[in-house]
Each structure stands twice: as C-alpha cells, then as structure tokens.
Amino acid sequence: AASSPSVIIVGAGMSGISAAKRLHDNNIKDFIILEATNRIAGRIHKTEFGGRTVEKGANWLHGVGGPQKNPMYEIAKKIKLKSYYSDFSNMSFNTYNEEGKLFSKKEVDGALDMAESNEEFGTKLAEKYSADTKVDNDMSLLALERLNRKEPKTALERMIDFYSFDGEQAEAPRVTSLKHIFPRPEFELFGDGEYFVADSRGFESIVHVLAKSFLTYTNDTITDPRVMFKQVVTEVDYSKKGEVTVKTEDGKVYQAKKVILSPSIGVLQSDLIKFKPELPMWKRIAIDEFSIGIYTKIFLQFPKTFWPTGKGTEFFFYAHPRRGYYAIWQQLEAEYPGSNILFVTVTDDESKRVEQQPDEDTKAEAMEVLRKIFGKDIPNPTQIMIPRWYSDRLYRGTFTNWPAGYTIQKHNNLRAPVGSVYFTGEHTHPELYGYADGAYYAGVNTAKDVINCLKRKMCKTSYNNHI
Ligand code: FAD
CATH class of the missing domain: 3.50.50.60 (FAD/NAD(P)-binding domain)
Incomplete structure (x- = not known):
C-alpha cells in the first residue's frame, strides 16, 4: 500500500x-x-536513586588513547557529559578476605601476577589462532588457564579471576572464548581506559x-x-x-x-x-x-559514609570462597560527594539468584559482607535498588x-x-x-x-x- x-x-x-x-x-x-x-x-538507562542519577545499564565509555575514535565518547565530549576515569590500580591495598581482613599487598600482587601471566600467554595463543584463517580454532579461558598451569584456586585468585573476566564479560572463563577476548578489540581500538559516566542527563x-x-x-x-x-x-x-x-x-x-x-x-x-x-x-x-550474560549493579544508600574516601578508594574487593559473591564494590563520593551511595556488582548465576529473591534478603547478604569489612556498628542502608535485566522479557540479559x-x-x-x-x-x-x-x-x-x-x-x- x-x-x-x-x-x-x-x-x-x-x-x-x-x-x-x-x-x-x-x-x-x-x-x-x-x-x-x-x-x-x-x-542504556538512567534512573534516580537517592537523589542522584545512576545507570542501571551501560556505564563505562572507552575512548582515550586508542587508534580510533569511539563515536560514543566523541558525543559525550561534545555535550560535556561528566565521566570519571576508573582507577583499578589500588587492588593491592583494598582487597578483603572472607572475614573482612585486608590481604597483604604481597598476596594480592601474587594473584594479579598470575592473572597477568594468563593474559600474556592467552594473547599469544589467541593471536596464533586468529592468524590461521584456515582452521577456526578456539578454547575457553579456563582451558587457557589450565594450559598455562595457572588455574586460579584460592578465594583470592578466584576473586581476581572474577574481576578480570566476569567483571567484563558477565560470564565465567569456562564459558568465554579465548580467541575473541584477547586482545579485546574494544580496548585495542578505543583505548583501555574506562570512563564511568555520572551525569544527571544520563548515558x-x-x-x-x-x-x-x-x-x-x-x-x-x-x-x-x-x-x-x-x-x-x-x-x-x-x-x-x-x-x-x-x-x-x-x-x-x-x-x-x-x-x-x-x-x-x-x-x-x-x-x-x-x-x-x-x-x-x-x-x-x-x-x-x-x-x-547478566551484570547487576546493586545500589545501596546509607545515612553516612563509613568506607574510605579519597584518591585510590573508588573500588574495593571482597574474596569469598563462593566465587563472585559480592566481590566488586564501588563508591560514588568522587562523582557525587555526600551521596553516601555504594554499589556492588554481581553477575550470571548470582544475578539470577538475586533477581529472584526479595530485595530484603539481598540487603541482608550485602550488609553481612559490609559488617565483616567495616564493623558491626555501621548503619543499615536507607534504600536499595536492584535492576532485573534477566527477568525482563524485553531484555533477558545485559550484554x-x-x-x-x-x-x-x-x-x-x-x-x-x-x-x-x-x-x-x-x-x-x-x-x-x-x-x-x-x-x-x-x-x-x-x-x-x-x-x-x-x-x-x-x-x-x-x-x-x-x-
Ligand atoms: P537494546 O538497548 O536492548 O535495544 C533494543 C530495544 O528493543 C529496546 O529498547 C527494547 O525495549 C526493544 N524491544 C525488545 N523487544 C521488543 C519487542 N518485542 N518489540 C518492540 N521492541 C522491543 N556497554 C558499554 O559500552 N559500556 C558499559 O559499561 C556497559 N555496561 C552495561 C551494563 C548493563 C547492566 C547493561 C544492561 C548493558 C551494558 N552495556 C554496556 C551494553 C550496552 O548497554 C548494550 O550493548 C547496548 O545498549 C545495546 O543496544 P541494542 O540497540 O543492541 O539493544
């Protein structure tokens, strides 16, 4: 017609x-x-939480230092969208064990070295695989770690592994392709610095x-x-x-x-x-x-801050024997001073579990972890917000x-x-x-x-x- x-x-x-x-x-x-x-x-979905704009979905932009310009980053620059460089370099100083005690720098550095060795070995092998266009060879990241004789075993090693892979792909190394991860085209093209968007106009x-x-x-x-x-x-x-x-x-x-x-x-x-x-x-x-995969940021707002603030404290990490259990924490005091907001990221099966249980239960679990780290006397959160991307029939996952x-x-x-x-x-x-x-x-x-x-x-x- x-x-x-x-x-x-x-x-x-x-x-x-x-x-x-x-x-x-x-x-x-x-x-x-x-x-x-x-x-x-x-x-890409902003929402109001505790008087501030937070992102339920996409949050980070890559776009500095790579050979190509990221079109998203260029637009963000033009409209002066507020974004903040995410500094992950302090892991050796803010990683806590199951009981909430800090690991020594030496212990964390050991686990980070292991992850780096896997990445180096993996990148070489992936490049070899990619160069051979006759055979479409591949293996999982977990297989690669075994092949390199550096499969993460302790709670700390598994936490670093979770941060390195699940924290980016939202799925475990046993699922993920070696060939298509190393080197990550996103980082290679646009630069590997990650810029966290925190602006009332939203991503x-x-x-x-x-x-x-x-x-x-x-x-x-x-x-x-x-x-x-x-x-x-x-x-x-x-x-x-x-x-x-x-x-x-x-x-x-x-x-x-x-x-x-x-x-x-x-x-x-x-x-x-x-x-x-x-x-x-x-x-x-x-x-x-x-x-x-499923990537869930659980937002909590408190009556006051009880965590360290200032340079190098944006993230802290928790190594529970149950891999990925409330492992990656981030605070927003640099972006939103006085907001008293923390969020913790869970992925995959933990996300599914958290989506299916009442928010009160999730709050209790998160608070148990925080009380181990910061003491019994910290206040309860006044608000919690948990996006449910997996249960939503219009998404059924995050990326x-x-x-x-x-x-x-x-x-x-x-x-x-x-x-x-x-x-x-x-x-x-x-x-x-x-x-x-x-x-x-x-x-x-x-x-x-x-x-x-x-x-x-x-x-x-x-x-x-x-x-
Ligand atoms: P979508 O955004 O899903 O768009 C599809 C549209 O189709 C939606 O609007 C949906 O409502 C609609 N739709 C679905 N079903 C129907 C139907 N039956 N009829 C009509 N309409 C329908 N990317 C980054 O670059 N950096 C990040 O830091 C980042 N973090 C993320 C964190 C989370 C929690 C999530 C969820 C995503 C993240 N992403 C990130 C990924 C990024 O958001 C997505 O890759 C991108 O937004 C996907 O766009 P799309 O158009 O492919 O799909």
Whole structure:
C-alpha cells in the first residue's frame, strides 16, 4: 500500500536509532520504529536513586588513547557529559578476605601476577589462532588457564579471576572464548581506559543526541510520528517474498518491504517474537548458541559514609570462597560527594539468584559482607535498588559474550538476513559485540545492507554464505 513504510525497525535502543539515522541520511525516510517501552535507548538507562542519577545499564565509555575514535565518547565530549576515569590500580591495598581482613599487598600482587601471566600467554595463543584463517580454532579461558598451569584456586585468585573476566564479560572463563577476548578489540581500538559516566542527563543523552539529529523533538520529548512507543512486536511474518508483516501485542499490524530486528539476543532466544515461517535451522542455531550474560549493579544508600574516601578508594574487593559473591564494590563520593551511595556488582548465576529473591534478603547478604569489612556498628542502608535485566522479557540479559567454540561462520549466520528480515543489535557486531559502541556500529552495518538491497538491488551480503 502507498502508506506502508519501506522499513520497520523493531526496537529504539542504540542500534535501532543508529540504523534509522543511517537510513534517513541515505534518503530512506519512510521507516517506522516500533518500541516496546515508552522511551528510547533500551539498555542504556538512567534512573534516580537517592537523589542522584545512576545507570542501571551501560556505564563505562572507552575512548582515550586508542587508534580510533569511539563515536560514543566523541558525543559525550561534545555535550560535556561528566565521566570519571576508573582507577583499578589500588587492588593491592583494598582487597578483603572472607572475614573482612585486608590481604597483604604481597598476596594480592601474587594473584594479579598470575592473572597477568594468563593474559600474556592467552594473547599469544589467541593471536596464533586468529592468524590461521584456515582452521577456526578456539578454547575457553579456563582451558587457557589450565594450559598455562595457572588455574586460579584460592578465594583470592578466584576473586581476581572474577574481576578480570566476569567483571567484563558477565560470564565465567569456562564459558568465554579465548580467541575473541584477547586482545579485546574494544580496548585495542578505543583505548583501555574506562570512563564511568555520572551525569544527571544520563548515558542515554548520547542516544538522544543521535536521535535529535534526524527525529522530531518537541521540548525534550520525541514527537516524530515515525516512532511508536508501547508497541511490543510478537509476530514477524515473512512468508511472502518482498514484504513483511509485523504484529504487535495490542493487535496492530504493520507492513513494509523490510524489517530490522534490534531486540537483544536474549529476546530472540525466548519466544516473545514468533516467526512465520519459523526461522531456518542455521539461523536458530546461530542465535541459541551465542551467549548473553547478566551484570547487576546493586545500589545501596546509607545515612553516612563509613568506607574510605579519597584518591585510590573508588573500588574495593571482597574474596569469598563462593566465587563472585559480592566481590566488586564501588563508591560514588568522587562523582557525587555526600551521596553516601555504594554499589556492588554481581553477575550470571548470582544475578539470577538475586533477581529472584526479595530485595530484603539481598540487603541482608550485602550488609553481612559490609559488617565483616567495616564493623558491626555501621548503619543499615536507607534504600536499595536492584535492576532485573534477566527477568525482563524485553531484555533477558545485559550484554553478549562470545562462547568458546562458537565459530566465525556461526556469527556470520547470526547477522545474516533471512528473506526480508534483517538483524541488528550489539550481538551482531563481530568485534565490538556487548558494548554500546558495538550497537551503534551494528545499526550502521545493518542499515547499509538494507540500503544496498532497496536502492541498488544488491541484496546478498558478503557474509550470508550459509546455505
Ligand atoms: P537494546 O538497548 O536492548 O535495544 C533494543 C530495544 O528493543 C529496546 O529498547 C527494547 O525495549 C526493544 N524491544 C525488545 N523487544 C521488543 C519487542 N518485542 N518489540 C518492540 N521492541 C522491543 N556497554 C558499554 O559500552 N559500556 C558499559 O559499561 C556497559 N555496561 C552495561 C551494563 C548493563 C547492566 C547493561 C544492561 C548493558 C551494558 N552495556 C554496556 C551494553 C550496552 O548497554 C548494550 O550493548 C547496548 O545498549 C545495546 O543496544 P541494542 O540497540 O543492541 O539493544
């Protein structure tokens, strides 16, 4: 019909917005964006906590010292978004054992040396693997640690291991691919300094800057008729060649020549969206075998600070025999003086467990740890906030992780279109998957494929050689 758009984009997160912008810039302006929630930016999501703005989702930017500019970082710089260099170098002085006593510098340095040796050995092997394009060799990070005869065993070694890997990938070394982690493309490209965003406009203001460059806003609200909020897509029918029909939970039906799907891979692994016909087996395997972790920041606000503040105290670490048990703590006194906010990060199975129990239980567990470290007399928190990304049917996880043994061919299949159905989202970027900038570039790449097909009839992508 004359009124149907050329392209439907499902999801208005970073990748959906970046895909739409690319279409717009290439003069395909008759797209619509169907977004399940009432906001854009998806997994980039600020919230108010204890009178301050904190980030439930993406928090850190990489962008200083690498050979390439991170587009997110460049926008952040332009709008003077407040971000703070995260200094992890003090681990030797603020790592506590199970009883809440500080480890000696020598003990922590020993465990850090072990991690460094694994990283050096791993980087060499990964480079060898990557250079051999004939064989798609890989192993897990845990296998690498064994091969290097440096498998972390003590509570302290396992805490450092958790910090090094789970703290970045949100999954354990037994899951994670060696080849796709060392060296980390995100760090190699943009620099390995991590900048923590703490600004009342939120990390999401970066997405709004992009969106404002091509969508209509009235005051600070999107009023562009092409963006439709509260539209949960539940069906994608691509049975007719050259057109797709998309249905939403509230019974609306939309038609277009192409659809771009940007929901997280967690959503694609669930049955929220039904495909007609069902996606082919090569595609389903590519989707179901990729991995998405869970990364949970548990925020606590106190009546006063009872932890050390000042230079070198931003983080402290707790080594419980149960790996990843309230291990990584961060305080916000530099960012928000007088806020009395602490947060602790848990991942994966601990995240699932914490999501399923009452907040009161989590509070009690966290307080038991803090009382061991800072004494019995510290006050209880006045507030707690726990994001639940895994239970949320619109996310089902936080960001992807390349699992050991998942081939490059499978990842090509993950981003390959099926008929008129295109895929984007952070998980489709072969190097920067997991990160907000990966989502940005994924949107650009998928839009390019759609533009080539619609405008130049070049519909075959270089990577869909799966059939
Ligand atoms: P999303 O943001 O998930 O966007 C998809 C959109 O689709 C969402 O708006 C969703 O509501 C919508 N949607 C889902 N299902 C449907 C449906 N059926 N119908 C309609 N709409 C639907 N990245 C960094 O760079 N640095 C970090 O420090 C960092 N930390 C993170 C910490 C956490 C806790 C989380 C959650 C993420 C973090 N990330 C970080 C990752 C980063 O946020 C993501 O990679 C990126 O935002 C993903 O963008 P996307 O467009 O691919 O997906």
